[in-house]
Amino acid sequence: MxxxxxxxxxxxxxxxxxxxxxxxxxxxxxxxxxxxxxxxVIGPGDYELVTTSGESFTQDSLKGRPSAVFFGFTHCPDVCPTSLGDIATWQEELGADNQIRVFFITVDPERDTVENLKDYVGWVPDAVGVSGSPEEVEKAVKAFKIYARKVPQDDGYTMDHSSNVLLFDANGRFFEPVGYQESFDRAVAKIRRMQRG
Incomplete structure (x- = not known):
């Protein structure tokens, strides 16, 4: 050399x-x-929404048990049903005693009432839908630092939005995101690490 x-x-x-x-x-x-x-900075804010179980949803709703928060809408063609399916498989793997709470917050409050959200998320273990006035939903979108916007279409509109599932620990603090279609093993490992604190 x-x-x-x-x-x-x-x-x-x-x-x-x-x-x-x-x-x-x-x-x-x-x-x-x-x-x-x-x-x-992710989660705290002065929003006040309503859940499908009839309770108010505020930043304090994230305290007490580990939670997953996902922003979506019931007319979503692919990302939302796929993500809910992934969450359901995580819950099954975690088992009944270790499941996390799931909050599905609509980014389309004009069409997503509490009533139709109840049907949309009802099949996912320990999941509730969350809606409210457009103003309160906008506050939540900003508080959780997610992206959401209305996209006009010939037959009306659709919503473009962030696709991460946000994990929060039992103290209501943001822990980590789970990416869209992140591997099952990685997602469950993140949740278990969060639960261990």
């Missing part, structure tokens, strides 16, 4: 080592701080 090649090889090793060190520092120090900061 010539001197120049040896020099480039050593330089390359140093670059790889520095990248690895940077990733370690991020994982050890920066990422937990970032997650803690997010836990303080």
């Amino acid at each position: 010539t001197f120049q090649r040896k020099h480039y090889a050593i330089l390359g090793l140093w670059v790889v080592a520095l990248i690895a060190l940077g990733l370690f520092v991020w994982a050890r120090f920066a990422q937990p701080g970032y997650q803690n900061a997010m836990a303080d």
